[in-house]
Amino acid sequence: MKLALRHGFVLLMCVFALVPILFVVSAAINPLGTLASTDLVPHGASLGNFADLFSNDRYPFARWFLNSVFIALAASFASLLLSMMAAYAFSRMRFRGRRVGLLALLLIQMFPQFLAIVTIFMIFTRVTELYPAIGFDTVWGLLLLYLGGALGANTWLMKGFLDTVPKELDEAATVDGATHAQIFWRVILPLVTPILAVTGLLAFIGIMSEFIMASVFLRDPESKTLAVGMFGMIAGDQRNANFGMFAAGTLITAIPTVGVFLWLQKFIVSGLTAGAVKG
Amino acid sequence: MAHDAHAAADTRRGPRPRREVTTAFVVSRVAVLAVAAALLLYAAPPLVADGSWVSLTLLCAASAGIAYLYLTRRFVPAKYLIPGTVCLLAFQVFPVLYTVSTAFTNFGDGHRGDKQAAVSAIETGSVRQAPGSPEYALTAALRDGELVFLLVDPKTKQVQAGSGQGLAPVTGAQVGVTGKVLRAPGFTVLKAPEAAARGQEISKLAVPTSGGVIKANGLSRAVEGRAALVYDAACDCVNGEGGPWKADEARGYFVNARGDHLAQGWQVNVGFGNFTRVLTDPTISGYFLGVFGWNLVFALASAGGTFVLGMAVALALHHPRMRGTKIYRIALILPYAMPSFAMLLVWRDMFNRDFGLINQLFGTNVDWLGQSGTARAAVILVNLWLGFPYMFLVTTGALQAIPRELTEAASIDGASPWYGFRKVTLPLLLVALTPLLISSFAFNFNNFNAIQLTSEGGPFPAESPQVGATDLLITYTFRLAFGAGGAQFGFAAAISVFIFALVAVISAVAFRRTRKQEEVYA
Incomplete structure (x- = not known):
């Protein structure tokens, strides 16, 4: 009886979790491709929406997809490296200003970068005049901008994890004549893979869905990311007509996330409890 | 601090061991020099062209600093800290400081x-047409590739050339019956389609005269105007x-x-004007408090709600005789794998009054996002859907770390399951998950996407079209800065500073309570 109750509750939650996804799938294979004609249970099945998505002149979906995956992969790799290096210094070395630096990071990470969106917009207006290659409408500029948040977000987490890795390991390496760089690359990095996997996954998911800065930053259709581009796809009076295409795009967007998820899966459960939230 | 200094002194003592010069060593140094030089070569020319000498000096100093830092064997910690710190300073600390200084100005539309x-x-x-001034017949022409106006006075038939420098008489020009110049020595007369292609350039050109300027009025007329x-x-x-x-x-x-x-x-400095406006202007301060209150409710409901839901599911599955947990788990995690921005938009359309799934399923005709009560419930529900899988994952992990003997011991001692959960399981879970709950709260406090992509802050009451029922402080700020009602960057920056302060206070209180940070200093 009690077991039945448990199953009932879990099933209810599964329905809650799956209904919107079912709706997306149904919309994506809906031959009519409009919001109004989409039901929870699909009337027919066709891949027309997927075909439209890639053959459409107004919405360069494939380009957006590449932009997003490139930015998300590059930014999460680079930010992992930057914050891992900082965490290594904070955890293993003693230097003047260490305490102050740690406290400053704690303070800074409380301020989400996009709160300064107004001035970031003003700063990059100037940068665009001077260096168009890293200004508005470029993936490189956005990448740099995301790296600005790298140190604040993950350093504490990684330092905490690194503190649990026995110091004797790198001391042994030092005795064997390893330099600090060799210790970092050959000893520390392999040991912290679980936390790297988790923060990497979270950073990847966060950047794939980042909307506010990208929407201010990217206005040229060719340079948009999926979040900005697909938002425009169902903006205004396009909302009803393009819904099938949008749903198809949503399913395709989930592929890289699921891919990264599967790739890093074995580390996830041990690392997740170390904490962070979905963006 | 004393401990740090002591440790530093330790490393300085004694002769530094000689190290071999390896290939990796040489390659890495060359790479660093190359990067620093490339940076300098790329970044310097535009600054020189622009005459920004301060920035140029900073840039050279930075490049030299990087080259020195990675060539010397000293300052090892700095080698690891500098790359991240530079990004942090440039794209986070500097914008924040800049925001604070902008908050003291009236920068925005009309004050740029x-x-x-x-x-x-x-x-x-x-500039308006000067009374009594002639209306010239205009012919656009090129002189050495530069656009000039050939102007024919309708009364005297005298031809003049007008450029950005002023008017000059032209001799030997041939004027057609319509008053247009057909050809003139030294000028290439543009034909109508060519002139039309340069329409923007033509409408921009202003020929200064003694009393005002001559500007084109269409492509074949020009008038003298006075300010x-x-x-x-x-x-x-x-x-x-x-x-x-x-x-x-x-x-x-x-x-x-x-x-x-x-x-x-x-643009002028308005001192604390923007801040006092937030606090004293009744059309803003009243709403500000309202928005702040709703913002708190939203963040608490999101963080708490996702935790309770996620934990409930995890507890339900956490039973030795529970079957099919693997399949359940995959189904429950799926929302987490979907791109959240797209799913927010999907939820928005599911709540749509005319074509939305919710109204279809329940046979209702409710404008869910059009009324403040249902809109607020809707955005929280959507956020629960997005957030509970994560909490489920995390609690599942934490539950497995709690030894089963503890709960069994409680039940043997005669505790009811509910009592055992409250006194044993929950406290242990909270120890592990409180830092996560705090960061989830802080994240949702500024959860821009969850609002902007669903309700866009609406519905907006008729009497205050600026502030919607589901507006968070951050969406409100965003609309002030980039919205349709004209940009008010200074004022938006002032509200950002308020949010900074609020977030800092809330986080400080939360961290004091957990005192987590102190043990990490060790």
Whole structure:
């Protein structure tokens, strides 16, 4: 009886979790491709929406997809490296200003970068005049901008994890004549893979869905990311007509996330409890 | 600190061991030098062209600093800290400081440039056709590739060439019956389609004259205009229509005796004006408190709700005789794998009144996002859907770390399951998950996407179209800065500073309570 109750509750939650996804799938294979004609249970099945998505002149979906995956992969790799290096210094070395630096990071990470969106917009207006290659409408500029948040977000987490890795390991390496760089690359990095996997996954998911800065930053259709581009796809009076295409795009967007998820899966459960939230 | 200094002294003592010069060593040094040089080569020329000598000096110093830092064997910690710190300073600390300083100005639409720019914008914007001035027949032409106007006076038939430098007489030009110049020595006359292609350039060209400027009116007429408003440095005012307009340095506007101001102003320092406006202006302060209150409710409901839901599911599955947990788990995690921005938009359309799934399923006709109560419930529900899988994952992990003997011991001692959960399981879970709950709260406090992509802050009451029922502080700020009602960057920055302060206070209180950070210093 009690077991039945448990199953009932879990099933209810599964329905809650799956209904919107079912709706997306149904919309994506809906031959009519409009919001109004989409039901929870699909009337027919066709891949027309997927075909439209890639053959459409107004919405360069494939380009957006590449932009997003490139930015998300590059930014999460680079930010992992930057914050891992900082965490290594904070955890293993003693230097003047260490305490102050740690406290400053704690303070800074409380301020989400996009709160300064107004001035970031003003700063990059100037940068665009001077260096168009890293200004508005470029993936490189956005990448740099995301790296600005790298140190604040993950350093504490990684330092905490690194503190649990026995110091004797790198001391042994030092005795064997390893330099600090060799210790970092050959000893520390392999040991912290679980936390790297988790923060990497979270950073990847966060950047794939980042909307506010990208929407201010990217206005040229060719340079948009999926979040900005697909938002425009169902903006205004396009909302009803393009819904099938949008749903198809949503399913395709989930592929890289699921891919990264599967790739890093074995580390996830041990690392997740170390904490962070979905963006 | 004393401990740190001591440790540092330790490493300095004794002879530094000689190290071999390996290939990796040489390659890495060369790479660093190359990067520093490339940085300098790429970044310097635009700064030189622009004459930004301060920035140029900073850039050279930075490149030299990087080269030195990675070539020397000293300053090992800095080698690891500098890359991240540079990004942090440039794209987070500097913008935040800049935000704080912008909050003290009236920067925004109508106050973008300095006073000189405002004066010239006012003067050129007020140009009208001077009474009694001739209407010239205009022919666009090129002289050495530069666009010039060939102007024929309708009465005297005299031909003049007008460029950005002024008017000059032209001799030997052949004028057609329509008054257009057919050809002139030294000029290439543009044909109609060629002129049309340069329409923007033509409408921009202003030929200065003694009393005003000659501007094109279409492609074949040009008129002499005079500025209706003229700046007079002696009285620091603008004379003309409706004036005199006196410069008001406190507000950054030209104001006349009736208290009206010209649309174009300039950027001035307004001190704490923006901050007092948030607190004292009744049309803002009332809503500000309302928005803040809803913001708190939203963040608490999101963080708490996702935790309770996620934990409930995890507990339900956490039973030795529970079957099919693997399949359940995959189904429950799926929302987490979907791109959240797209799913937010999907939820928005599911709540749509006319075609939305919710109304279809339940046979209702409710405008879910159109009424403040249902809209608020809707955005929280959507956020629960997005957030509970994560909490489920995390609690599952934490539950497995709690030894089963503890709960079994409690039940043997006669505790009811509920009592055992409350006194044993929950406290242990909270120890592990409190830092996560705090960061989830802080994240949702500024959860821009969850609002902007679903309700966009709406519904907006008729009496205050600026502030919607589901607006968070951050979406409200975003609309102030980039919204349709004209950009108010200064004011938006002031609200950002308020949010900074609120987030800092809330986080400080939360961290004091957990005291987590202290043990990490060790």
